[in-house]
Every structure is written in C-alpha cells, then in structure tokens.
Amino acid sequence: MIFQIQILKDHFNMKKLPKTYSNILLKNGYLIINSENYGSIEWIKNLIIKTIKKNVKKFDGELNNLHKFVSIKKLNKIRMSVYNTINKNTELKKKYFSVCNNVIDELVGNELAIQKKINISFQLPKDNSSLLSLHSDVWSGDSPYEIVVWIPMVDVYRTKSMYILPQNKYSKFLNTLKKLKNKSSNQLYKKLKNDFIWLNLKFGQILIFNQTLPHGNVINEEKTSRISLNCRFKGLFTPYGTKTLGDFFEPFSMKVISKIGTNYKLPKL
Ligand SMILES: [Fe+2]
Structure with a gap:
C-alpha cells in the first residue's frame, strides 16, 4: 500500500522529477523512442518483406503498398502464414529486444x-x-505487470496508427465508465474521443506503452498500408493473468541464482 501511494505521489509531482523513461511512462502512459539498434529494426523489416514475398508472388517489397497485392479476403490467411514463419526464426526475439534493451x-x-x-x-x-x-x-487475460513494445514497419500517423488514452485522462475514463449504462467499447470511444492521443511514429521509432490504459485503432483511412509488430515483456517473477508462463509467455533472461532456485528440488531429509 505504501508503495502504491508513493507511485501516485511521484506521478503528481512529475515536474520535480528527472525525465527518466520511468517517469515519462508514469506521467504519460507511453514512450516513443528511437530504436537503440537500427540494424535490428532493418533486419526485422527485411525478414517480413522476404516472408511476404514467399506468400504473395508479385509483392514489390514496399510494405506501404501491401494493399495493392493482397485482397482483404485473403489478408488473414497471409497474415497467419507470415506470423508463423517469422516466429520460427530463432533470432527474431533477440533482434526485437535489442531495439529497446x-x-x-x-x-x-x-x-x-x-x-x-x-x-x-x-x-x-x-x-x-x-x-x-x-x-x-x-480486460482479456494480460496482467498489469506487462509492457507492450509496438514497432511499426512503416511510418504511421492519424488513422494508420493507433490511439491511447493518456494517463492523465484515466480517472475521467473510470468516471465515464461508472456513469455509462451501455458499457460497450463504442460508447466509451464516443464519450472519450477527444481525449485520445493518436501516435505518430516514423519507421525506426518504437512505442512502449502501459497496456492497462485504454487503446485501439480505427479503419485505416490513409492511402497506404500499415504493418506493425507487438510484443509484451514482463518481470519473469511478477504475477501473471490468464496468459501464463509456459502458455503465452516464456523466460527470456534469467540471472544465475534464479536458475539455481528454479531447478532446485529439496531433498528428502
Ligand atoms: Fe491491446
């Protein structure tokens, strides 16, 4: 409880705090950073282009143009095929992590x-x-102990991107939710429409956000396609939601004493 109170105090006194990533995340609910490793983000993009090319014969290799080569009818089948193929690449997670290590x-x-x-x-x-x-x-099985790393493979802006409710509007969201009779996503969206922030990112930038904050997207009304990746990271030993370790998550990095502790079996004395 004391810990929780301290977090709130820090949050409201943000002006006095140094602009660390932690303080920016607490204040805004999200961060946009430049990739820590541009080579890795290029590597990921090339992997995706190569994989799409295998599935979509005439694809010209420009991700912004994907809609010119894929019908909406076939989109999900191709997406699933690309998803499965890129995830077989054992380097992908290492490259992903290296952009925001x-x-x-x-x-x-x-x-x-x-x-x-x-x-x-x-x-x-x-x-x-x-x-x-x-x-x-x-609201659907993730725990509040997770952070989302969202990487666009093209420049994203306006409806080609996603929106998030900034942290300072969260209490307004809770009050709106309390008052609403019809608690549908659409109703909430309409009520809070002017409070959302649309996130503009150039290729090479990365969005890291607190996924407890309401967010989403709308129909892409821009002229070009958006391809983006997302992945959650959490402290290995923090509480899990219904998306559990072994099922949805796997260990990524572990200190030696944690390995010893995890493997230890108390002998029968
Ligand atoms: Fe989400």
Whole structure:
C-alpha cells in the first residue's frame, strides 16, 4: 500500500522529477523512442518483406503498398502464414529486444519473460476486418505487470496508427465508465474521443506503452498500408493473468541464482 501511494505521489509531482523513461511512462502512459539498434529494426523489416514475398508472388517489397497485392479476403490467411514463419526464426526475439534493451531494463528489469510469439498486424486502407476497438489488454487475460513494445514497419500517423488514452485522462475514463449504462467499447470511444492521443511514429521509432490504459485503432483511412509488430515483456517473477508462463509467455533472461532456485528440488531429509 505504501508503495502504491508513493507511485501516485511521484506521478503528481512529475515536474520535480528527472525525465527518466520511468517517469515519462508514469506521467504519460507511453514512450516513443528511437530504436537503440537500427540494424535490428532493418533486419526485422527485411525478414517480413522476404516472408511476404514467399506468400504473395508479385509483392514489390514496399510494405506501404501491401494493399495493392493482397485482397482483404485473403489478408488473414497471409497474415497467419507470415506470423508463423517469422516466429520460427530463432533470432527474431533477440533482434526485437535489442531495439529497446536499455529502456526495458529501466522499466521492467533484467529478469524477463517475453511473449512466446510476436504478433503482427496488417491494417490495409479501408479494411474493417482487423480492427481492435477500444480495450485494455488486462480486460482479456494480460496482467498489469506487462509492457507492450509496438514497432511499426512503416511510418504511421492519424488513422494508420493507433490511439491511447493518456494517463492523465484515466480517472475521467473510470468516471465515464461508472456513469455509462451501455458499457460497450463504442460508447466509451464516443464519450472519450477527444481525449485520445493518436501516435505518430516514423519507421525506426518504437512505442512502449502501459497496456492497462485504454487503446485501439480505427479503419485505416490513409492511402497506404500499415504493418506493425507487438510484443509484451514482463518481470519473469511478477504475477501473471490468464496468459501464463509456459502458455503465452516464456523466460527470456534469467540471472544465475534464479536458475539455481528454479531447478532446485529439496531433498528428502
Ligand atoms: Fe491491446
């Protein structure tokens, strides 16, 4: 309880705090950083292009143009195929982590669990089949001890991106939720529409956000396609939601005494 009170105090006194990643996350609910390793982000992009090319014969290799080569009807089948193929690559998680290694170390720690499979989203212009309406990940099995690392493979802006409710609007969200009779995502979205922040990122930038905050996307009304990846990191020994270790998460980094402790079996004395 004392710990919780301290977090809130820090949050409201942000002006006095140094601008560390932790303080920015507490204040805003998200961070946008430049990749710590541009080579890795290029490597990930090339892996995706190569994999799409195997599935979509005429694809020209420009991810912004994906809608010109893939029909919305075939989109999910291709997405699943790309998802499965890229996740078979044993380097992917290491490369993913290397783009935000220092930030994760500060925000989460150095004994980590990572999602077993990295998600990939395709948002083609005018496609309404792969939308994520207003939600928080903790409403569907994630724990509040997780952070999302979201990496766009193209420049994203306006409806081609995603929105998030900033931390300073969260109490307004809770009050709105209390008052609403029809507690649907759409109703909540309409009520809070002006409070969301649309996140603009250039390729090479990374979004890290607190997934307890409501977020989502809308139909991509821009002219080009969005391809993005997302993956959750959490402290290996922090509480899990219904997405458990072994099922949804796997250990990513572990200190030696944790390995010893995890493998230890008390002998029968
Ligand atoms: Fe989400």
